[in-house]
């Protein structure tokens with residue numbers, strides 16, 4: 001932790017890969033993960049001379065939807081720009097991105113505390129290829145796979161509004177939830193579909209930005225970003241305590257060593273020489289188009305939590321768990337609808353789903369409602385009474401017992417039916433079945 005006088009000032013850049021069918025500026029498949037290297041390429045995404053980019057309309061619509069969901073204003077007149085730099089994974093020698101007129105700007109995400117994290121901009125760009133360094137026949141080699149080159153990427157940049165790692169984590173979870181609710185990205189960090197870059201500095205005055213800033217590049221887990229921020233806070237605090245200023249630089253996170261390390265200093269920082277992309281006309285989005293996209297934005301998690309609390313009487317805790325992903329929230333709502341006839345309390349349904357950790361992919365809302373109803377109707381069976389009835393049934397149905405022992409499963413159901421008949425009231429069939437099976441397995445008399 002920093003000494004009392006210093007406050008961490010943290011900003012965040014997040015890259016989210018969109019799950020469109022095709023890439024940002026060509027018709028190659030964007031579904032590149034785990035595919036044969038360089039199979040998803042064409043002259044456009046290989047950056048061959050003369051190839052012309054054609055923007056992917058769906059990707060632009062989705063980028064605007066993300067911006068709208070983050071409470072951003074939308075630039076009705078927008079454009080693409082070239083960001084020039086050299087790196088082997090960037091075939092054209094420039095990346096098509098957005099500079100002064102991003103699709104979205106001036107938005108925010110509200111944290112549970114009520115604090116708003118300002119969003120500076122939401123812009124559209126293309127992903128780069130991927131380098132891999134390997135030993136081939138005893139020689140060190142760098143291989144390039146351009147399958148990822150040109151995959152649509154949305155960058156979301158915040159104001160330096162965070163003051164600790166926990167705020168950053170909460171923001172990231174909310175952002176990930178939102179893009180998943182919109183169904184525009186899987187935001188799977190293991191696959192690099194969501195990449196995080198915090199910038200961190202310490203200030204004596206929380207309202208004043210320090211004269212330096214340290215960026216940590218390409219982190220791919222919420223846990224690592226938390227660790228990297230805590231590590232940097234401590235490292236910078238120690239430097240400042242000596243009366244020195246931390247170097248303005250880009251660092252990486254080394255998970256094995258649990259520390260950040262210097263990658264490049266400010267002297268090496270690129271001058272990107274942005275200029276408007278001459279091969280793509282400016283993008284005009286009318287007010288009508290924006291309002292159509294707004295209407296396509298589904299009910300987002302924060303709103304859903306509030307509605308679940310009000311409409312179903314759930315606690316904030318339960319509502320928050322049930323809205324973490326959209327399929328679970330939908331499953332719960334359908335179960336409430338199915339349970340109306342049996343007058344099931346939505347709170348009971350919520351408890352059942354949360355406590356039994358219901359797997360919504362292997363059951364249906366109706367089956368769940370039936371399960372809850374059955375468990376409510378189950379009358380505790382007196383063990384002695386049950387054992388007595390089972391003995392009676394076994395004695396009276398010798399043939400069925402022999403058949404069952406010879407492997408005829410259906411006989412068990414017959415015996416079960418006989419027990420139920422004698423019980424003459426509703427009971428937990430699974431419990432009876434288990435008791436009966438146990439009894440039959442050791443009875444050879």
Ligand SMILES: [Zn+2]
Pocket residue numbers: 023026027028040041042043044045046150
């Ligand atoms: Zn292509």
